[in-house]
Amino acid sequence: MMQQTTVVVQQPPAYSPIDTHGYMIINPVPLFGENSMTVVCGNCGRQGPTKIVPENGVCAHLCAFMLAFIFLPCACVPLCSGSCKDYSHYCSACNAKLGTYKRL
Ligand SMILES: [Zn+2]
Numbered sequence: 001m002m003q004q005t006t007v008v009v010q011q012p013p014a015y016s017p018i019d020t021h022g023y024m025i026i027n028p029v030p031l032f033g034e035n036s037m038t039v040v041c042g043n044c045g046r047q048g049p050t051k052i053v054p055e056n057g058v059c060a061h062l063c064a065f066m067l068a069f070i071f072l073p074c075a076c077v078p079l080c081s082g083s084c085k086d087y088s089h090y091c092s093a094c095n096a097k098l099g100t101y102k103r104l
Helices: 058-072 072-080
Strands: 039-040 047-055 087-091 097-101
Touching: 058 072, 058 087
Parallel strands: none
Antiparallel strands: 039 047, 047 087, 087 097
């Protein structure tokens, strides 16, 4: 006895014939930096400044790894100072993660 499987094929979206020069228009993704930015939250729709949280990213760990070879006690400096950290941006209303500024 064979089981029937239902396959849902999604049709590609129909593009309007007025498409200019074949370019697709995509909503611009805001480029996050080290400082708080005013954005519209995609989760709650509120417009406001982002809450930034510094995190140790690839750059901080790479710097710490290289410093460990030069002078071991200095290895923790990139992990403790803010100069090598990545910055995660969160919505100040609903705490949804909106983006990350990465150094590497
Ligand atoms: Zn939000």
